[in-house]
Amino acid sequence: MDTIARERPARHKSSQALLSPLHKAHGRGVLPxxxxxxxxxxxxxxxxxxQDWSLSQKKxxxxxxxxxxxxxxxxxxxxxxxxxxxxxxxxxxxxxxQGRIPPEFIDFLKETMAHVVNMYEDTKFDPDRDAxxxxxxxxxxxxxxxxxAAEKSGEPAGLxxxxxxIFLEDAAPHPAQQKTAHNPAGKVPGKSAxxxxxxxPLPVQPGAMIRPITVGRLSLAIAEEHLALIKPLSPKKREKxxxxxxVPLKGLGGxxxxxSGQMKGSLALLKNSKLKKLILPLMVPRGMTLADIPDEEAxxxxxxxxxxxxxxxxxxxxxxQATPLLSLARAKNGDIVGPARLGDDRELQLLDxxxxxxREGFLFMPE
Numbered sequence: 001m002d003t004i005a006r007e008r009p010a011r012h013k014s015s016q017a018l019l020s021p022l023h024k025a026h027g028r029g030v031l032p033x034x035x036x037x038x039x040x041x042x043x044x045x046x047x048x049x050x051q052d053w054s055l056s057q058k059k060x061x062x063x064x065x066x067x068x069x070x071x072x073x074x075x076x077x078x079x080x081x082x083x084x085x086x087x088x089x090x091x092x093x094x095x096x097x098q099g100r101i102p103p104e105f106i107d108f109l110k111e112t113m114a115h116v117v118n119m120y121e122d123t124k125f126d127p128d129r130d131a132x133x134x135x136x137x138x139x140x141x142x143x144x145x146x147x148x149a150a151e152k153s154g155e156p157a158g159l160x161x162x163x164x165x166i167f168l169e170d171a172a173p174h175p176a177q178q179k180t181a182h183n184p185a186g187k188v189p190g191k192s193a194x195x196x197x198x199x200x201p202l203p204v205q206p207g208a209m210i211r212p213i214t215v216g217r218l219s220l221a222i223a224e225e226h227l228a229l230i231k232p233l234s235p236k237k238r239e240k241x242x243x244x245x246x247v248p249l250k251g252l253g254g255x256x257x258x259x260s261g262q263m264k265g266s267l268a269l270l271k272n273s274k275l276k277k278l279i280l281p282l283m284v285p286r287g288m289t290l291a292d293i294p295d296e297e298a299x300x301x302x303x304x305x306x307x308x309x310x311x312x313x314x315x316x317x318x319x320x321q322a323t324p325l326l327s328l329a330r331a332k333n334g335d336i337v338g339p340a341r342l343g344d345d346r347e348l349q350l351l352d353x354x355x356x357x358x359r360e361g362f363l364f365m366p367e
Contacts, residue, residue, distance in 0.1 A: 037073055040066035041120055044113040055094045055101060055109075064091055070116060079130035080119050086141045087112040093148065102147070108140055135292055142288070142333065202328050203337055203352050209322035210340060212348055213302070215285060215315045216295045221340045221348040222304070224322040228267050229303040233314065237301075241282055242294045247301065247312045250276035265305045270366060283311040283360040285351055287334025304353050304361075311361035 035043060043066045047059070067088045074080035090109045094101050115133050204210070209224035231252055233241075241247050253259035253276065260272045267275065280303065284294055298314035323342045328350060331338035340350040 035062065035065045035069050037069060040069040040073075041117060044117050048110055048113050048117070055091075055106065057095065060091050060095050064088065067091070070120070073120070074116075077119070077125070077127075077130060079127075079134035080116065082134055083112050083115055083137050086137060087116070089141075090144070104147075105144060108144060111140075112137055132292060135286075139289055202330075203354055204325060204328060204340075204350060206325050206327055208325050210325045210342060210348075210350070211319055211322045212342070213315050213318040213351070215313065215351075216289070216291050218289055219348055220285075220336070221325075221342065221350045222302075222318075222353065223350075225265070226304045226306055226353040227302065228263050228265050228305040228310070230318060231301045231303075233299055233301045238296070238298055238314065241301075241312075241314070242296065245282050246279050247282055247303075249278045249280060249303075252301075252303075263303070266308060267303070267305055267310065274366075278310070278362075278364065280310050280312045280362050281360055283313055283356055285313065285335045285356055287336040288349065290334070304357065306354055306357055308364055308366070309354075309357035309361040310364060311357055313356075 043062055047063060067084050071081060071084050074084065087109055090105050090112075094105070115137065119130065119133075204223045210221045211224050211227060213220050213222050229252065237251075249259060253262070253272075258272050260268055260270055260275050263270075263275070282294055283304075284290075284292060286292070294314050295316060298316055300315050300318055302313045302315055302318060304311055304313060323346075326341045326343070328340045329338045333349075335352050335356045337350040337352045339347050341347050
């Protein structure tokens with residue numbers, strides 16, 4: 001943390017790009033705080049090491065200016081940009097709250113600033129490491145959002161920055177979107193507002209059969225229609241599959257049973273000889289507290305399919321009986337659709353198999 005920044009100070013040509021969001025939003029006519037790259041990093045280091053974490057208004061303003069400068073620096077690194085956006089949301093929350101904020105918000109802010117400093121001072125860009133850091137940070141950010149939502153009814157100030165979730169895929173907007181970010185409603189002066197887009201249909205409708213499944217330490221639900229095959233998994237096979245990141249289907253058939261006869265859905269329609277030649281990717285669901293690597297304590301292997309998309313998930317357990325879905329609410333988080341109610345006293349997060357398969361699955365088009 002106390003290493004010297006390796007880059008030379010970079011004064012940007014346009015000071016407007018470095019205006020603190022505070023001044024942009026409120027336009028008080030006060031001279032904005034403008035910091036160079038080195039000054040921004042030094043400001044973060046000072047606050048990380050500071051024992052005074054009251055987050056007064058006097059402290060928030062230069063930190064926002066530092067974040068604005070660093071967002072320009074990291075505008076091509078979507079994970080770093082998303083981490084800065086989350087830290088900036090905490091600052092805006094503290095400003096609107098106008099009082100002492102809970103210590104976990106301060107801890108989060110301190111940690112995110114440390115990550116940003118490390119990303120800046122590391123001479124080698126590692127996108128995989130950035131993605132891993134983002135996932136850890138977002139997991140904590142999501143918990144803070146839950147706390148804010150629980151307190152929102154008694155909070156006089158608006159909490160707009162906490163309304164929209166941040167996802168890995170959405171961390172860096174397309175350049176065309178950046179230009180219109182100040183006008184999210186797409187309004188044109190003198191013209192009526194465009195029609196509101198209809199909500200996307202739910203991936204699973206109430207009444208569908210749902211199977212509870214445990215991935216890592218998280219209890220989830222998966223639609224029965226996507227389950228093609230479920231097999232127990234030995235430690236030796238688990239280690240091999242994780243090492244290779246793929247699963248050859250020929251090893252799942254057994255001595256006496258035809259592999260295709262054990263399958264459900266589109267895989268069951270394939271000839272046994274062709275089915276045994278398939279090698280499916282080992283997929284890792286994203287979202288909430290899910291790990292970014294396959295579960296090393298998994299005891300079950302699940303082949304999932306939708307149409308011609310196929311893949312494999314490792315899980316710790318999956319219940320033998322399916323249960324009707326009573327209702328489903330949208331609360332998107334990675335590959336998780338939202339809470340699915342399976343009974344009066346049971347609610348699990350539904351895994352969006354379609355999203356997972358389209359990102360990591362194998363598309364097999366039979367002849």
